[in-house]
Amino acid sequence: MVEGIPCKVNAIFTDYDGTISPVDVSREESRVFPEVEPILEEISKYIPIAIVTTKSYAFIKPRTEKFAHAWACTNGIEIVLRDGRRFVPCEVYEKERYLKEILNLARELFGNSVFIEEKWVGTTLAGICIDWRLQGHVDKEKLSKVIEEARKRGLYIIEYVGHPFIDIFSININKGHAVDLLKDLLKVSEPIMYLGDSENDNPAFEKVEVSVAVIHDKNRNSNLKAKYRVEQKDLPKLLQKVLESVKK
Ligand SMILES: [Mg+2]
Known part of the structure; x- marks a missing residue:
């Protein structure tokens, strides 16, 4: 309407x-x-x-x-x-290394079974998106591991109801x-x-x-x-x- x-x-x-x-x-x-x-x-x-x-x-x-x-x-x-x-807030530059650790972990765990998008702000990594929309499913255990490690590093995670991807950002x-x-x-x-x-x-x-x-x-x-x-x-x-x- x-x-x-x-x-x-x-x-x-x-x-x-x-x-x-x-x-x-x-x-x-x-x-x-x-x-x-x-x-x-x-x-x-x-x-x-x-x-x-x-x-x-x-x-x-x-x-x-x-x-x-x-x-x-x-x-x-x-x-x-x-x-x-x-x-761009300067905290993004300070938190980049933690995000890179998570990116490496996700690549290691998932290989090519999902799409991992890198979100760059200029030459700085500021976010990653783990996306399984084309595969239709994701290994929940591996995903939980990535989320847990991201949380430990103080990164900001967004999970969605009904969307086949999650986002992880360096800052909230x-x-x-x-x-x-x-x-x-x-x-x-x-x-x-x-x-x-x-x-x-x-x-x-x-x-x-x-x-x-x-x-x-x-x-x-x-x-x-x-x-x-x-x-x-x-x-x-x-x-x-x-x-x-x-x-x-
Ligand atoms: Mg939207």
Whole structure:
């Protein structure tokens, strides 16, 4: 239901994976939904759009540069503006060696049985993602071992209900923190719309006036703290309404 969602907003902040792109395709094939991309492009001429994602800048930028004014990447660890300004907390550099230990452990335990993505902030490793979406299953015992060792080193782990991957970051910055920084950097005032599809979007949902959970088959039972819900198939309709509202 798109009715009842306030569409006159001053900015859109949005998650990428599962929200404006399909969650169950390989990384290489991952693109913004073709029926969503042109509407976002049009909206971006009137209000700022920022991406708030666990993905790295190298991954996300080419897929969203037609419409994004800013990116909060690697769960908000790296914020990049369209003009090239970058913001990274220095703790990331201090914690890198612990994360590298975990990366080595994961490679040793899993070999090629899962996909392990390295998330780089410049030349510094800031996150890893252990992803079994293509294999369909993961060795739970090995995964628990990796998580336990990561915890011992004070790293930040995100597990998802219904998503076939986990993320491990060097520092505990969440998407809510990223939303606060983006508001400041882009100088946008309320109301802001935030679109997301998993529990790691909850801290961001809580920071905005118009929080919208995008619902698909994989997150129907997730505990999402958004004020509004929209079926993924209705997302173009919602964005079209936003476009009409911001044009006025
Ligand atoms: Mg997502």
